Amino acid sequence: MHTDVATRPPFRHALRVYWEDTDAGGVVFYANYLKFFERARTEWLRALGVSQQALRDETGAIFIVSQTHVRYLRPARLDDLLSVTVALRESGRASMSLSQQAFRGAELLAEGDIRIGCVDAGSFRPRRIPDSLLERIE
Amino acid sequence: MHTDVATRPPFRHALRVYWEDTDAGGVVFYANYLKFFERARTEWLRALGVSQQALRDETGAIFIVSQTHVRYLRPARLDDLLSVTVALRESGRASMSLSQQAFRGAELLAEGDIRIGCVDAGSFRPRRIPDSLLERIE
Amino acid sequence: MHTDVATRPPFRHALRVYWEDTDAGGVVFYANYLKFFERARTEWLRALGVSQQALRDETGAIFIVSQTHVRYLRPARLDDLLSVTVALRESGRASMSLSQQAFRGAELLAEGDIRIGCVDAGSFRPRRIPDSLLERIE
């Protein structure tokens, strides 16, 4: 039986807000949500059995971010515990699109669409996502 | 006579890429373009006679980023000298939209659309951009 | 009966190395160990029942770092799982000194002596560490 991508519950990664994440507005510096989203993507890949360092060492491939679209809805503060989701929207031969959200409890704080490409670590030229990886992701 | 916003040459801010800006891919970490764009916006405001710290101390208003959309085209590396532009696309009573680009020489490396809102520093509730500031921006 | 500070096993906090932590040398950017040390201190305080945000809201006190001395011994890399320790060396009325280490497994990667002061969040003037907090720390 086939499980449709859209119906799977998204992957969730919990993280804490520290001093390093905040700015003089007293809240999380907006650029840092890109870091939070990336930590969640890394843990999502790890949960699928993919280590990015091993991927690079074994195949020479790395993932790069080619596009980010983020909407900031409510501020997070020091000591907040956030939950960051990852859901695959679309995957092609050399790239994929992910939908991500950051929550504090049930409150949605920020959400983003992140586009990622697979490239050669030396030349930064696009290359196919390894099949074994694509199978796990999909 | 009226000068149309779109016909003005954009503001430019020069910056250097340091170790702190790079990641293990050997290039600038993509989230850091949001920092580069913000430095350029800050210098653009300063060139217009606006200090954000003074604005806050005098009026209680701060600018927050409500939406970012960034496309990453080519990687920047350690020691690169970048030029980051700021062009106003649209301004309303409590928010504005800016178009920004990062260049290395004539090469476009990244570009973004950044939406900014004016809020009260204490409550984070939207408030009107002070008129004196709006006049300078437009 | 009195438990000597030095004989307690140090507090330990686990953390993962992400892309954001690395630099173009392919390893963790040295300044980021200060962030890792701080995350561990924050979790150490939390384990003692102290939330820094609550401390500030209730008493107006915040902790600031007044001195850091860090030795970098071996590089950490992407995907490494680190364990960061916190041990109290000395505590006074308005400050304390902590000894911290970052390990990957049994390998010591970095170690630091961090001096922290308690100040008023508004004026940054030194103030006594609240007694209830001192009791928990010691």
Add this chain to the structure above:
Amino acid sequence: MHTDVATRPPFRHALRVYWEDTDAGGVVFYANYLKFFERARTEWLRALGVSQQALRDETGAIFIVSQTHVRYLRPARLDDLLSVTVALRESGRASMSLSQQAFRGAELLAEGDIRIGCVDAGSFRPRRIPDSLLERIE
């Protein structure tokens, strides 16, 4: 004739404090002084005709930071213009020690002793600082 190292005026690099540099205490996050110190060291090397990217491409050597000792005296705030100094204290075959200070006008905000080593970019093993570079530094 011999110019004694200690009698030369230190190199100075000017930089501005942006939102990215601050934390929820309303001041510059202490770890960021390590970034400020490094920007100044990079510009000091550049002023001596040394590009670190070129050094790596041509010789395979990179500089790594092996020890940092920083004292934080007064906080810097958003929009502050800082001046960061670099003075060589000591240089050996594979390492050097630098004394650095961050000022706002005449006010000393932070000062540090930074120890740097020259290593092979691939193996991270210590290697001699290229002679041509040592001559320029001294």
